[in-house]
Amino acid sequence: MKHILVIDDAATVRLYHRNILEKAGYSVDEAINGIEALEKSLVKSYDLYIVDVNMPKLDGYGFLKEFRRQEDVVQSPAIMVTTESGNHDKILGYAAGANLYMTKPTKPNELLSYVRLLLGEVAE
Amino acid sequence: MAFIKKQTSQVINEDERKTPRDFNGLCVELNHEDSKVRRWAVRDLAEQLNASSVLVTRLEHEDDASVRTAILNALAKLGDTIAMNGLVACLRSEEAALRNEAIEILKELPYEVEPIIDGLLTDADSDVRIFAVNILESLRHQHVEQWLIGVIEKDPHVNVCSTALDLLSEVGSELAIPAIEKLKARFPDEPYVCFSADLALKRIEEGSR
Numbered sequence: 001m002k003h004i005l006v007i008d009d010a011a012t013v014r015l016y017h018r019n020i021l022e023k024a025g026y027s028v029d030e031a032i033n034g035i036e037a038l039e040k041s042l043v044k045s046y047d048l049y050i051v052d053v054n055m056p057k058l059d060g061y062g063f064l065k066e067f068r069r070q071e072d073v074v075q076s077p078a079i080m081v082t083t084e085s086g087n088h089d090k091i092l093g094y095a096a097g098a099n100l101y102m103t104k105p106t107k108p109n110e111l112l113s114y115v116r117l118l119l120g121e122v123a124e
Numbered sequence: 125m126a127f128i129k130k131q132t133s134q135v136i137n138e139d140e141r142k143t144p145r146d147f148n149g150l151c152v153e154l155n156h157e158d159s160k161v162r163r164w165a166v167r168d169l170a171e172q173l174n175a176s177s178v179l180v181t182r183l184e185h186e187d188d189a190s191v192r193t194a195i196l197n198a199l200a201k202l203g204d205t206i207a208m209n210g211l212v213a214c215l216r217s218e219e220a221a222l223r224n225e226a227i228e229i230l231k232e233l234p235y236e237v238e239p240i241i242d243g244l245l246t247d248a249d250s251d252v253r254i255f256a257v258n259i260l261e262s263l264r265h266q267h268v269e270q271w272l273i274g275v276i277e278k279d280p281h282v283n284v285c286s287t288a289l290d291l292l293s294e295v296g297s298e299l300a301i302p303a304i305e306k307l308k309a310r311f312p313d314e315p316y317v318c319f320s321a322d323l324a325l326k327r328i329e330e331g332s333r
């Protein structure tokens with residue numbers, strides 16, 4: 001089973017993503033900000049990260065930049081999910097180390113197709 | 125006999141205030157190349173009633189995170205119109221860390237935020253409206269629920285409404301139920317809105333039992 005870490009300060013968003021992902025057969029953990037996500041990523045290896053941008057303490061860009069610097073941690077792919085749709089934010093997301101960028105509100109099918117794509121589960 | 129000046133040893137603390145602590149001296153130090161000197165200047169300017177303007181100007185090009193945090197805290201302490209405008213301007217920053225820091229500080233200023241929140245909640249920029257809802261998250265003010273109901277009743281942007289709805293599911297009462305049901309009907313094709321509306325309604329009903 002693949003393990004996914006959902007990082008978002010909004011409890012409802014975390015629960016929404018958890019429901020979608022668990023129904024599709026993934027194991028899900030949650031983190032409420034970038035600091036907690038960094039701590040969790042050091043003790044458990046995740047196959048994928050779903051990362052919000054605006055969070056207190058450490059935002060999504062900060063998390064990804066720091067995470068990508070960790071040489072002894074498996075560098076799994078990350079989807080950045082945010083309310084901001086501006087091109088500038090996308091560029092920042094990719095520069096920080098995101099593999100894909102999604103604009104909220106996410107649709108279940110769209111989220112799952114991106115997850116499967118990054119996990120290499122898309123049929124040839 | 126020549127006088128020999130007595131040598132004294134003096135330990136100079138790096139953070140020691142080195143120039144007079146009057147307003148003009150602090151303004152000079154606010155632009156010093158050493159971030160520690162700038163940080164001390166900010167901390168002392170927070171005690172000066174007319175300091176908001178120079179602090180806001182410095183904030184616009186300050187790149188040291190600790191000095192920036194000190195400026196934001198100083199503006200919160202000063203709390204006048206110029207200081208509040210400076211904090212609000214951070215919500216339009218392209219830097220997420222600065223925006224989030226400003227949001228966290230504005231959450232702690234319920235009575236200073238009250239006169240400006242309506243303007244923020246109806247700002248032309250939907251991102252600013254979302255950040256305004258974020259400010260309401262832990263704002264200890266009696267009108268929070270009413271402000272959130274107003275958002276989900278009127279705001280045309282799904283993400284602004286979703287953010288307000290998330291918060292209403294935590295702080296909402298039975299007063300919010302009609303607005304939540306209308307919101308669900310307004311965005312029937314948005315799975316997230318339907319999910320969070322159902323969750324909010326369930327929590328409110330459970331809370332009222």
